[in-house]
Amino acid sequence: MIWCLAALGVLFASAIAALILRTHLYATLGALLAALLALPAAFAVLAGAHFADVVVPWGQPLGEIRLGLDPLSAFFAIPLLALGATCAAYGAAYLRSRCVPAALFNVLAGAMLLVLLARDGIVFLVAWELMTLASYGLVTFDHAQPEVRRAGWVYLVASHLGVACILSAFLLLGDSTLSFADFARHGTPVAATLAVIGFGVKAGVVPLHVWLPEAHAAAPSHVSALMSAVLIKLGIYGLLRTISFVPAFPWGPVLLALGSAGALVGIALAFYQRDIKRALAYSTVENAGIVLIGLGLGMWGAAHGRPAIAALGLAGGLLHVWNHAVVKCLLFLAAGGLVHGAGTRDLEQMGGLGARMPRLARMLVLGGVAIAALPPLGAFASEWLIYVGLLHGNTQPLLFVVAALATAGAMAALCFVRVIGIALLGHPRSRAAADAHEPGRGLVGPAVVLAALAIAMPFAAPLAVRAIAPVAAQLGADLDVAAVDEALAPALILSGAVWLGGILAFLAIRRVVRRRRAAETWGCGYTAPSPRMQYTAASFAEGLHRLLPRALRAKVEAAPPAELFPSPARLAVDRRDPFTRAAYEPLLDRLARRFSQLRWVQQGLLHIYILYVVIAVVLGLVIVTLRDGWAS
Amino acid sequence: MSHLFDPLLVSVLLLNLFVLGASRLRSVIGASALQGVALGLLTVAAHDHITFTVTLVALIAIGLKGVLIPKLLYKAMRDVAIVRDVEPLIGLIPSLAIGAVGTGASVIFARTLPVADSYHASLALVLPSSFATVLTGCLVLVTRRKAITQVVGYLILENGIFIMGLGLIEATTFLVEIGVLLDLFVAIFVMGIIINHVRREFETTDAAELSSLKE
Numbered sequence: 052m053i054w055c056l057a058a059l060g061v062l063f064a065s066a067i068a069a070l071i072l073r074t075h076l077y078a079t080l081g082a083l084l085a086a087l088l089a090l091p092a093a094f095a096v097l098a099g100a101h102f103a104d105v106v107v108p109w110g111q112p113l114g115e116i117r118l119g120l121d122p123l124s125a126f127f128a129i130p131l132l133a134l135g136a137t138c139a140a141y142g143a144a145y146l147r148s149r150c151v152p153a154a155l156f157n158v159l160a161g162a163m164l165l166v167l168l169a170r171d172g173i174v175f176l177v178a179w180e181l182m183t184l185a186s187y188g189l190v191t192f193d194h195a196q197p198e199v200r201r202a203g204w205v206y207l208v209a210s211h212l213g214v215a216c217i218l219s220a221f222l223l224l225g226d227s228t229l230s231f232a233d234f235a236r237h238g239t240p241v242a243a244t245l246a247v248i249g250f251g252v253k254a255g256v257v258p259l260h261v262w263l264p265e266a267h268a269a270a271p272s273h274v275s276a277l278m279s280a281v282l283i284k285l286g287i288y289g290l291l292r293t294i295s296f297v298p299a300f301p302w303g304p305v306l307l308a309l310g311s312a313g314a315l316v317g318i319a320l321a322f323y324q325r326d327i328k329r330a331l332a333y334s335t336v337e338n339a340g341i342v343l344i345g346l347g348l349g350m351w352g353a354a355h356g357r358p359a360i361a362a363l364g365l366a367g368g369l370l371h372v373w374n375h376a377v378v379k380c381l382l383f384l385a386a387g388g389l390v391h392g393a394g395t396r397d398l399e400q401m402g403g404l405g406a407r408m409p410r411l412a413r414m415l416v417l418g419g420v421a422i423a424a425l426p427p428l429g430a431f432a433s434e435w436l437i438y439v440g441l442l443h444g445n446t447q448p449l450l451f452v453v454a455a456l457a458t459a460g461a462m463a464a465l466c467f468v469r470v471i472g473i474a475l476l477g478h479p480r481s482r483a484a485a486d487a488h489e490p491g492r493g494l495v496g497p498a499v500v501l502a503a504l505a506i507a508m509p510f511a512a513p514l515a516v517r518a519i520a521p522v523a524a525q526l527g528a529d530l531d532v533a534a535v536d537e538a539l540a541p542a543l544i545l546s547g548a549v550w551l552g553g554i555l556a557f558l559a560i561r562r563v564v565r566r567r568r569a570a571e572t573w574g575c576g577y578t579a580p581s582p583r584m585q586y587t588a589a590s591f592a593e594g595l596h597r598l599l600p601r602a603l604r605a606k607v608e609a610a611p612p613a614e615l616f617p618s619p620a621r622l623a624v625d626r627r628d629p630f631t632r633a634a635y636e637p638l639l640d641r642l643a644r645r646f647s648q649l650r651w652v653q654q655g656l657l658h659i660y661i662l663y664v665v666i667a668v669v670l671g672l673v674i675v676t677l678r679d680g681w682a683s
Numbered sequence: 684m685s686h687l688f689d690p691l692l693v694s695v696l697l698l699n700l701f702v703l704g705a706s707r708l709r710s711v712i713g714a715s716a717l718q719g720v721a722l723g724l725l726t727v728a729a730h731d732h733i734t735f736t737v738t739l740v741a742l743i744a745i746g747l748k749g750v751l752i753p754k755l756l757y758k759a760m761r762d763v764a765i766v767r768d769v770e771p772l773i774g775l776i777p778s779l780a781i782g783a784v785g786t787g788a789s790v791i792f793a794r795t796l797p798v799a800d801s802y803h804a805s806l807a808l809v810l811p812s813s814f815a816t817v818l819t820g821c822l823v824l825v826t827r828r829k830a831i832t833q834v835v836g837y838l839i840l841e842n843g844i845f846i847m848g849l850g851l852i853e854a855t856t857f858l859v860e861i862g863v864l865l866d867l868f869v870a871i872f873v874m875g876i877i878i879n880h881v882r883r884e885f886e887t888t889d890a891a892e893l894s895s896l897k898e
Contacts, residue, residue, distance in 0.1 A: 657833075658772060658825050665821040672792050672814075679795035 052102035055120055055168060058089035058132070062161035066154040075143055075153035082139035082157055086132040089164070093132065096125035097518040104170060117170035117230065122521035123295075124167040126369065127288045130376040131167070131281045135160040137497045141384050142273040144493025145391070152192050152271065159185035159277070166285055172221040172229030176214070183210040186282060189274040190266045202262075202269035209262035213252030217289070220245035224296055231292070238297030246293040247305065254286025255339045256309050257316045258630045264324075265628075267332035268396065272387020275328060279335045279383060280376040287342055287372065294350065294526055303351025304448075306343045311452050313340025314459040319603050322466045323592040325626060326396045327386050330470055331379065334422060337459055338375040338430075342368050344452060345437045348444065353528040361528040363440030366535045369519045371433035374508055375422075378429050381501035382418040385411055388494045389474060392487035398473045398588035401484050405475030408489040412475045414498040419467035421505045424460055426542075427549040429508035434460065435542040436535065462595070469591050478582040509546045512539055589624075603629055688728040692812045695721050695846070696786060699819040702839060703782040704775050707767045708831060712756045715835050715842075719748025722845055729849050740860050744845070747864055752838065752871050759875045760831055773826040782819055789814035809849055816843030830878045834871060841867050 065081020096102065104119035120128070139156060146152050162185055165178035187210075191203035223242040224234040252259045263283070267275040294302055317336030324330035345368020352361030388411040389404055390396050405412040421428035434456070441453045479485035489495070508515075516535045523530035574580055596604060606625035612618045625632065698718045705711050723745030730737050771778065793810035820840025824833055841863075848860060 658828075661821065662825045665818075665825060668821075669818075673788075676792045676795050 052092065052105055052118070052120055054092040055089045055128075055164070056105060056118070058085035059161055059164055059168070061085045061088065062157045062164065066157040066161070069150045069154040069157070073150050075146075075150045078150070078153035078157045079139050079143040082160060083136045085157075085160070085164075086136035090129065090132050092120065093125040093128045094518075096120050096122055097129075097521060099521065115171075115230075116174055117232075118165075118168040118174070119170045120168060121525060123288070123291060123525050126518070126522045127281075127284060127372070128164060128167050130284065130373055131160065131163050134277060134280050134376060134380050134501075135163075137500060138273040138277045138380065138384070141276075141387070141494060141497040142271065144491060145273055145387060146192075146271060152189055152274075155185050155188045156274065156277075159189065159274075159282075163281060163285060167288065170231045172225055172231070172234075175231075176218060176221070179217070180214060182282070182285070183207070183214070186266075186270075186274070186278060190270045192271055192274070193269065196269075199269040202265035206262045206266040209252055209259070213249045213259075216245045216249030216252075218249075220249060220293070231296070234296040235298075238299060240297075240300055243293060243297040243300040246297075247290065247309075250286045250289035250293065251309070252286070253283065254290065254343075255283050255313070255317075255336045256286075256343070257313045257336065257340070258634070260313070260317070260336045261628045261631045261635060263336060264320075264329045264332040267335070267383075268326050268328045272328070272383050272390065275332070276380040276383035276387070279332065280380040283335055283339055284342075284372055284376060287339065287346075290343075291346070291526060298527055301354075303347050303354055306347025306350060307448070307452055308347075310340045310343030310345075310347055311455040313337065313343060315340070315455050316603065318459045318462040318466060319599050320628065322462055322469070323589070323596045323605055323626075325398055325588055327389065327398055327401075327470060327474060328383070328396050330398075330466065331382055331386060334382075334463065334466065335375075335379055337463060338371065338379065338422070341434065341437065341456065341459070342371045342375065344368070344456060345371055345433070345440075348437060348440050348449070348452075349523070349526070349528055351449075352440070352444070353526075357444070358529055358531060359534050360440050360444050362523070362530045362535050363436050363443065363538055365523045365526065365528055365530060366516050366519050367433050367436030367440060369522060370436065370512060370515055371430060373515060374429035374433050374505075377501055377504050377508060378418055378421040381414060381498055381505055382422060384494070384498045384501065385415040385418055388490045388498065389415070389487075391490050391494065393481075394483040394487075395481070398470065400481040401474040401479070402477045402481075402582060402585065403475075403479040404484060404487055407479075407484075407487045410489060410495050411498065414495070414502050415475065416471055417502050417505060419471050423464040423467050425464065427506075427509065427546045427553065429505045431546065432509040432512040432539060432542045436538055439538045465595065469588065473586070473588045473591060477585045480582050480585070480587075509543060512543065602633065605629075606632065688725065689808055691721050691725045691728055692808050692846075695725070695842070696812055696815055699786070699816055699839065700779060700782055702823060702835065703819060704779045706771075706775060708760050708765060708829070709757075711832060711835050712753050712760070715756075715838050716749050716753035718839065718842055719752070720745050722748060722842055725846070725849060740864075743861065743864055747868050748838070748842070752868065755871060755875050756831060756834060759834075759878055763831070763878065765829060765831065771826045771828060778822055778826050782815075782822060785818040785822070786811070786815040789818065809846060813843050813847040816840075816846060819843070830874070830881065834874045834878070837874070838867070838871065 061081050062085045065077045065084075068081070069075055069078035092102070102120050104117050107116040109116050139153070139160075142153060142156055159182060162178050162182035166175060166182060169175035169178055187203055187207050190206055191199055193199045194203070220242045221229055221234075223239060223245070224237050226233060226237065247256075248259070252262070255263045267279060270278065290306075294300075314337050317333050317338075317340055321330045321333030321337060324333060345364050345366075347368075348364025349361045349366075349368060350364075352358065352364055388408065389401065392408055392411070393401050393404060395401070417428070421430055424430040424434040438453065438456065441449050441456070479487070513536055516530075516539065517532055520530040520532055608621070608623040608625075610621040612620040695718055698714050698721070702711055702714045705714065723741045726737060726741040726744060727733060773781070790811040793814060817840055820836050820838070820843055823836030823839060827833055827836065844863070848863070
């Protein structure tokens with residue numbers, strides 16, 4: 052526990068040091084040191100060690116500050132610390148010599164650690180708010196661009212609406228103090244619903260996800276990586292905490308429904324994005340959905356007395372938290388390298404980058420395979436567990452969830468074929484892409500580390516399942532490790548087989564290729580090909596895009612040429628999030644109009660403002676007097 | 684508890700009404716200074732045994748509220764060359780009437796407060812006068828135009844809070860009491876400086892004119 056506090060101190064102190072000394076170096080070193088300090092403690096807790104809470108007495112109404120590290124916290128602290136250090140190293144190379152973002156990054160990491168350690172509502176909310184503000188500062192790093200400012204604004208508003216819900220939930224749960232220890236006694240469905248909404252905003256639950264693509268696209272890549280990998284997961288952490296406070300709530304159906312919706316909508320929207328980072332962000336929405344499906348299945352199994360299914364669901368869902376964290380971090384870092392090299396996030400401007408940045412391209416392909424849950428890599432093992440659990444459950448609603456998950460999986464594969472194919476293969480679609488070059492070691496190195504982790508993850512899955520057991524116990528489900536191992540075995544064998552087959556095939560193909568002489572691709576007799584003759588990102592997505600429900604499609608306004616001879620034609624595509632476009636913007640516009648009628652309150656006169664205060668105080672006094680007079 | 688206690692409180696209330704009814708700045712500041720002196724005496728009068736703490740608080744209160752701050756305000760008044768607060772937002776007679784009604788209402792309100800138990804029984808007038816004084820301060824703040832009169836309003840508001848602390852001087856620590864007085868002094872000091880600067884920049888200290896920054 053003392054190590055965690057030390058890590059916390061190092062993170063905040065190094066942020067301050069970086070600001071005072073105006074160098075990012077201390078912040079980066081601080082992030083690495085914090086990971087070294089606290090990671091062993093977190094692993095020890097998952098291995099069964101028990102640390103006493105640190106208690107600091109505080110002023111009267113608040114009772115005490117209590118910080119603790121239980122398995123649930125430790126489980127989320129591990130990706131936070133490990134990926135925080137990796138992203139900090141990447142950020143040092145990505146934003147050279149900028150000390151403010153480096154300091155903010157450490158504040159963000161420290162705040163997230165504090166969220167995990169907090170054992171009472173006050174500290175939790177303060178840390179949560181600090182986390183939001185630090186990430187807001189990082190999201191709006193590029194604030195010269197109006198769309199970045201807009202993204203930051205959307206993020207800030209969404210987060211604060213979420214915090215309002217969390218605060219209300221905590222106030223309903225707590226009585227005299229907001230200590231987590233007291234929360235379990237007051238669990239009500241209303242509080243649970245509020246917590247689901249509040250944490251759902253952070254976790255990217257559909258339809259509360261609208262801030263997510265905006266913020267991830269606007270932020271520097273290592274920040275998007277950390278947000279996608281850890282910040283989103285803290286929303287899920289909050290949900291899991293709430294589960295332990297309010298066990299008597301239909302968590303299974305709620306989480307399964309939210310998860311299915313998230314997985315389907317997330318990947319459907321990811322599919323036709325033009326901005327590579329927006330596509331990755333929507334894929335995060337999808338994966339948050341998959342995690343929720345796993346957890347929902349676990350809760351359903353626990354509630355219906357099916358411990359085997361509960362074990363599979365929880366193990367799959369929690370394992371997916373780790374897998375997705377590593378893989379999405381890898382993808383964002385690799386995409387950051389592409390964006391850095393090609394000078395744009397627009398897929399339509401990329402192309403041919405595979406030949407120009409071969410190492411980075413390999414990382415992106417590896418990440419794409421992993422995130423689509425294809426056999427040899429990380430997410431495959433966790434999704435496998437969820438599938439096995441759902442199929443064992445074998446009731447009609449669960450089979451619908453299987454269908455949703457399968458559809459989402461297929462679309463994820465297509466989505467990443469598109470991202471990889473359009474960005475890496477073919478010919479460059481712009482000057483900048485043609486001149487792209489492989490970024491330096493600082494940008495590739497962290498991605499290589501993560502890729503190695505992603506390769507190792509499925510084989511470490513049995514170990515991870517043992518680490519998950521105490522977390523599951525905390526959520527009220529007894530995790531049968533042997534049963535999960537049994538379910539996991541085919542996935543591991545399959546992964547091993549794919550690796551073996553893949554390596555053999557690679558060696559065989561290389562021998563054949565070595566013998567052949569390289570020649571230009573046959574151009575079908577066409578003599579003047581141009582990069583514009585390739586599939587574009589939009590045309591690749593077109594077929595599936597048409598199959599989507601109308602509500603999820605991008606809004607296309609087209610005026611194609613009508614006459615025999617060329618005439619002016621027009622095509623406009625509105626790629627804003629459909630929920631923003633159809634629901635939030637009209638609603639907020641109407642609210643803004645309604646509230647603008649209250650403008651006259653703002654007179655700008657000092658006297659009037661003092662008068663408002665006086666009127667409020669006098670009214671309060673009058674009400675108290677009248678009420679007491681009435682009572683007596 | 685001295686038999687002078689209640690008469691002193693009444694004089695504070697009368698001074699409130701005087702401030703509300705006066706238009707010349709000199710007399711408004713003078714009234715607030717008198718009120719400060721009365722507060723210092725009240726501190727002594729409220730206690731049977733005159734301890735070191737009580738004496739110190741009383742002396743500091745008289746020194747600050749009765750001498751130092753009025754001097755600062757007189758100086759500011761001379762610097763900005765204003766004699767009277769013309770055309771307040773609410774006329775003098777109506778604000779007097781509101782002040783009188785407010786004083787009456789404070790008496791009614793003070794009876795419903797649960798804290799009354801912790802006061803000495805013979806301090807029955809303390810809470811009503813405290814509320815009435817705070818209300819007067821707010822009224823001056825709201826209705827007067829000149830920045831100096833508003834500072835006086837703030838001063839009177841603080842006096843009201845000071846009165847509330849009278850009955851509790853043994854319960855609250857000496858440090859808190861001194862801290863409040865120090866805050867007050869610094870605030871008035873800063874306001875005096877700002878008034879001067881505002882006048883130098885904008886040629887007026889009419890707070891009603893300071894609305895160009897509104898949205």
